[in-house]
Amino acid sequence: MHESLTHIFLDAFLINNFVLCVFLGMCSFLGLSGKFSTAWRMGVSVMFVIIVSSVVSYGANMIMVHFHAEYLRIIVYIVIIAATVQLTEMFIRKKSPALFRELGVYLPLITTNCAVLAVPLFQTGRHYDLIQSTVFALAASGGYCAALILLSLVRERTDLGDIPQLAKGTALTLVLASILSLAFMGFAGMGNGG
Amino acid sequence: MSETKHDDPISVFLNGLWKQNPVFVMVLGMCPTLAITNSVRNALAMGLATTFVMTCSDALISMIRTLIPKQVRIATYIAIIATWVTVVDYLVKAISIDVYKALGAYIPLIVSNCLVLERPEAFAGKQPVGKSVLDALGMGLGFAFALTCLGTVREVLGAGTFLGVHLFGKNFEPWVLFLLPPGGFISLAIWLLTFTLWREHKAKRAAAQQAANELAEVA
Numbered sequence: 213m214h215e216s217l218t219h220i221f222l223d224a225f226l227i228n229n230f231v232l233c234v235f236l237g238m239c240s241f242l243g244l245s246g247k248f249s250t251a252w253r254m255g256v257s258v259m260f261v262i263i264v265s266s267v268v269s270y271g272a273n274m275i276m277v278h279f280h281a282e283y284l285r286i287i288v289y290i291v292i293i294a295a296t297v298q299l300t301e302m303f304i305r306k307k308s309p310a311l312f313r314e315l316g317v318y319l320p321l322i323t324t325n326c327a328v329l330a331v332p333l334f335q336t337g338r339h340y341d342l343i344q345s346t347v348f349a350l351a352a353s354g355g356y357c358a359a360l361i362l363l364s365l366v367r368e369r370t371d372l373g374d375i376p377q378l379a380k381g382t383a384l385t386l387v388l389a390s391i392l393s394l395a396f397m398g399f400a401g402m403g404n405g406g
Numbered sequence: 407m408s409e410t411k412h413d414d415p416i417s418v419f420l421n422g423l424w425k426q427n428p429v430f431v432m433v434l435g436m437c438p439t440l441a442i443t444n445s446v447r448n449a450l451a452m453g454l455a456t457t458f459v460m461t462c463s464d465a466l467i468s469m470i471r472t473l474i475p476k477q478v479r480i481a482t483y484i485a486i487i488a489t490w491v492t493v494v495d496y497l498v499k500a501i502s503i504d505v506y507k508a509l510g511a512y513i514p515l516i517v518s519n520c521l522v523l524e525r526p527e528a529f530a531g532k533q534p535v536g537k538s539v540l541d542a543l544g545m546g547l548g549f550a551f552a553l554t555c556l557g558t559v560r561e562v563l564g565a566g567t568f569l570g571v572h573l574f575g576k577n578f579e580p581w582v583l584f585l586l587p588p589g590g591f592i593s594l595a596i597w598l599l600t601f602t603l604w605r606e607h608k609a610k611r612a613a614a615q616q617a618a619n620e621l622a623e624v625a
Contacts, residue, residue: 233587238436239520286495286514287488294481323484326437326518333511378606382433383598390591397586 217347220340224351227402230327231359232393237327241360242385244318251364253311254318255357257300261322262331262356265289265296266349269332270342289332290323297323327356362392415540422544428521429552430601435521438512439553440590446569449557451505452512453550455494459516460542463487464530468538471531483526484517491516521549552597559593560584 230236237258244254269289276282301319305312312319322328331352335345366388375384428434435456442452463486467474474482495513499506506513516522525545530538561567564584566574583589 235437235441235587235590236515238440239434242433242436283492283496286492286517287485290484290488290517291481294484320480321520323480324518324520324523326515329515329518330511333514337511378602379599383595383602386591386595386598390588390595393588393591397588 215344217344220344220348221351222402224348225355225358226396226399229355229359229396229399230330230352231356232389232396234330236330237325237356240318240321240325241356241363241389242382245360245363245367245385248361248364248368250314251360252357253315255360257304257315257319258322258325258328259350259353259357261293261296261300262328262353263346263349264299265293265328266331266335266345267342268292268296270335270345273332273336285333285336289329292332293328294323327352359392363389366392415537418537419540419544422541422546423548423551426545427548427552428545429549429556430598432521432524433598434524435519435549437515438519439556440587440594442509442512443553443556443560443590443593444564444585445508445561446554446557448505448508449553450550451498451502452509453546453553455498455509455513456516456519456522456549457543457546458497459487459490459494460522460525460546461539462490462493463522464525464538464542465535466490467526468530468533468535474531479531480523480527483523483531487522487526488517521545555597556590556593559597560589563593564589 224230228234231238231241240254240258245251269292272288272292273285276284276288297320300322301312304315304319331349334352335348340348363385367385370384370388379387422428426432429436429439438452438456443449463483466486467483491514494516498509498513525542529541533541558568561569562573563581566572566578566580581589584593
């Protein structure tokens with residue numbers, strides 16, 4: 213309960229980066245990191261969905277605890293997320309049809325991004341209050357966005373390189389992700405001080 | 407996505423287990439694949455839990471497939487899957503509290519495993535119950551098989567054990583990196599490369615065989 217906000221932020225953003233250290237949101241991380249322009253747009257959309265659904269789930273959880281209906285948690289959270297994604301989809305379609313076409317099929321797939329479902333589950337498990345939850349959601353989604361952008365930048369470079377035909381595609385992406393993840397392990401030392 | 411052309415039950419089952427293996431061929435359901443495979447026991451438990459969820463929800467979806475309106479099918483699928491995941495969550499907790507603690511948040515996260523949602527969309531939403539169950543079983547066991555492959559590499563190299571049994575002498579220095587996140591990425595990359603190599607080798611041999619046959623015909 214008494215974790216400081218800075219610690220929550222650093223922990224979710226760097227030390228336990230959602231993508232590179234906890235393995236959440238892998239499908240979109242591997243699938244959408246091919247181009248920088250798609251990667252950052254996807255990252256920002258996911259950030260928006262995570263923050264909204266985190267706040268709404270916090271309220272929903274209070275209601276569920278009040279009625280002793282905690283066993284409904286998974287179902288309620290996933291419905292909240294699906295609704296938020298639908299909302300984002302409608303919002304983007306109205307505001308920027310060009311962006312909507314570009315993100316295409318990946319927008320509805322945010323619902324099945326495990327990073328999105330993990331945030332409400334973790335914040336409930338760790339008994340965060342509203343402000344802590346919001347900071348946690350911001351940091352976790354920011355970490356997701358950062359990892360996606362980093363990998364997309366590396367992949368744009370390796371696309372130009374001379375790589376054995378065999379290793380092209382998912383295998384190469386996994387090796388790159390592994391190196392990035394090694395780099396992020398360096399942040400683990402920061403966890404002890406906070 | 408991946409439609410099966412063969413219709414007999416055995417090939418529907420084998421399709422998921424091997425030909426369209428969810429991890430090695432379709433590259434779906436990556437989060438548990440990488441996160442849970444630091445030991446063989448966890449990998450097996452996760453694979454079986456996913457198989458159970460897939461089989462039950464695909465059977466249910468296939469039963470009511472004509473009643474689901476097309477526009478809200480995804481929402482319906484997710485609600486059904488979430489129900490079964492809740493069941494599994496409590497089941498695992500009742501069976502083994504150790505496994506439950508080790509798998510942690512990844513059991514509720516089966517809901518957002520893309521593989522679990524992809525099968526109803528590609529198969530169970532259109533096919534009869536029996537076939538859907540077979541397909542889900544094949545896919546689920548294929549998933550469990552891939553997880554176990556990965557778990558074996560990571561546990562043997564990272565801890566020097568298999569299912570908790572020590573394999574090497576006292577002098578073995580565990581390669582801890584393989585238990586940590588980068589090891590997950592690397593070992594999956596190695597498995598994928600191995601499978602690609604093997605498939606390419608097979609394709610080359612088939613091509614050579616065909617060429618030889620044609621030559622024989624000409625002669």
